[in-house]
Amino acid sequence: MREHGRRLYRIFLSMLFAIAQSGLSQAESLPGSxxxxxxxxxxxxxxxxxxxxxxxxxxxxxxxxxxxxxxxxxxxxxxxxxxxxxxxxxxxxxxxxxxxxxxxxxxxxxxxxxxxxxxxxxxxxxxxxxxxxxTTYYVSLAKNNLRTLADLRGRSVSVALGTVNVSQITQMNREKKLNLSIIAVDTLQKAFELVGQEKASAFAMDDILLHTMIAASPNPQDYALSSEPVSEQxxxxxxxxxxxxxxxxxxxxxxxxxxxxxxxxxxxxxxxxxxxxxxxxxxxxxxxxxxxxxxxxxx
The missing domain is CATH 3.40.190.10 (Periplasmic binding protein-like II)
Structure with a gap:
């Protein structure tokens, strides 16, 4: 009986130690300071x-x-x-x-x-x-002559998931009643490529990033930035x-x-x-x- 009690006590101590170690591991995994x-x-x-x-x-x-x-x-x-x-x-x-x-x-x-x-x-x-x-603008194929927000009416616009441009385009579409088809993809590059592949009429993104992607493309002259911004600075x-x-x-x-x-x-x-x-x-x-x-x- 006494041995049984000691065995229960050891099990109890082991459980306390395991709980303490678990708590320590969780604390160490938190960002903290x-x-x-x-x-x-x-x-x-x-x-x-x-x-x-x-x-x-x-x-x-x-x-x-x-x-x-x-x-x-x-x-x-x-x-x-x-x-x-x-x-x-x-x-x-x-x-x-x-x-x-x-x-x-x-x-x-x-x-x-x-x-x-x-x-x-x-x-x-x-x-x-x-x-x-x-400032957010949009890029399109130059041959389509899209420059203003009104030019996008009824067209498709690609955006990258997780960017503020998703909410910007959604809000603009609602306020201006443009009837846009918004295509959300997981990377900026994919969103840009949709324009070149003519699977999206435009891609909305920050001006410097659009400028960089156009400059790095095989045919920069094929693309044009909008004259009207999508958002404020x-x-x-x-x-x-x-x-x-x-x-x-x-x-x-x-x-x-x-x-x-x-x-x-x-x-x-x-x-x-x-x-x-x-x-x-x-x-x-x-x-x-x-x-x-x-x-x-x-x-």
């Missing part, structure tokens, strides 16, 4: 995508782009802020559809691509200060986890320094006014006065 985790692991997890010139994979397999260069410089600033001897960067591939999930699950610390800062997204993530400004920011204000402020401290540094002019030129690393395409996209003013503000 981003800065503290970076301090402990000496690693910053950067989310990247296939969105040149902001984030893409070069011919040597290296992740690169305007947003990536800024975030790599942010990483070095965080190293100094945290008093680390070194900091490693772990690149995490994300798509427009899964970026918020990867961020809030702790799989990545900061998304360094081209995400528009809007109210809908701010309910789920936090944004750092702006690093670019864009919005800003790109780096997404970080919701309510992690300490990390956001640390990143903004780094960005303030970068944007006011003597290097900023050459950083911008490398990705927008010079042959693009890895492709040789020159986007010829000089910095606008509004972007200059935005970068020179402090937050």
């Amino acid at each position: 981003t800065l503290e985790r970076i301090r402990q692991t000496q690693t910053l997890r950067i989310g990247y995508g296939i969105t040149p010139p902001f984030s893409y994979i070069g011919p040597n397999g290296r992740v690169m782009g305007y947003s990536i260069e800024l975030c790599e410089r942010v990483a070095q600033s965080l190293r100094v802020q945290l008093g680390l001897q070194r900091i490693n960067i772990e690149y995490v591939f994300r798509t427009p559809s899964n970026r918020v999930q990867l961020l809030n699950s702790g799989m990545m610390d900061i998304e360094c691509v081209a995400s528009s800062n809007n109210a809908e997204r701010r309910r789920r993530v936090t944004f750092t200060r702006s690093h670019f400004l864009v 919005v800003s790109y920011g780096f997404m970080v986890r919701l309510d992690d204000d300490v990390f956001r402020k640390a990143v903004n401290t780094a960005l303030n320094h970068i944007f006011h540094s003597a290097d900023m002019e050459s950083i911008y030129a490398r990705w927008f006014t010079q042959p693009l690393p890895g492709s040789g395409i020159n986007l010829n996209w000089p910095m606008s006065d509004s972007l200059k003013a935005e970068l020179l503000t402090r937050e």
Whole structure:
């Protein structure tokens, strides 16, 4: 009987240990304080995508782009802020559809691509200060002579899932009663290719991204951008986890320094006014006065 009691006691202790270990594992898997985790692991997890010139994979397999260069410089600033001897960067591939999930699950610390800062997204993530400004237009085949929003009436428009352009086109369609057929696909490139294949009349996306895809296409002269915008100007920011204000402020401290540094002019030129690393395409996209003013503000 006494042996039976001891056996039950050992089982009870084993159950308590298992529960404790389970709780510890769950706690360790939660994002927690981003800065503290970076301090402990000496690693910053950067989310990247296939969105040149902001984030893409070069011919040597290296992740690169305007947003990536800024975030790599942010990483070095965080190293100094945290008093680390070194900091490693772990690149995490994300798509427009899964970026918020990867961020809030702790799989990545900061998304360094081209995400528009809007109210809908701010309910789920936090944004750092702006690093670019864009306006949504649409691209179509030049031969179809589509330029205005009214020209799209009764036609098909492709959009990429997980982008703000889906809601922009849906709202425009409802307000202007254009009777559009909206085709949602999982990548920007697929949405663009539908236009070239004449499976969609137009593709709605941010101006700089459309400009880049047209320039990289085999026959850029076949495409034309709309003369009328689909949306008002919005800003790109780096997404970080919701309510992690300490990390956001640390990143903004780094960005303030970068944007006011003597290097900023050459950083911008490398990705927008010079042959693009890895492709040789020159986007010829000089910095606008509004972007200059935005970068020179402090937050």
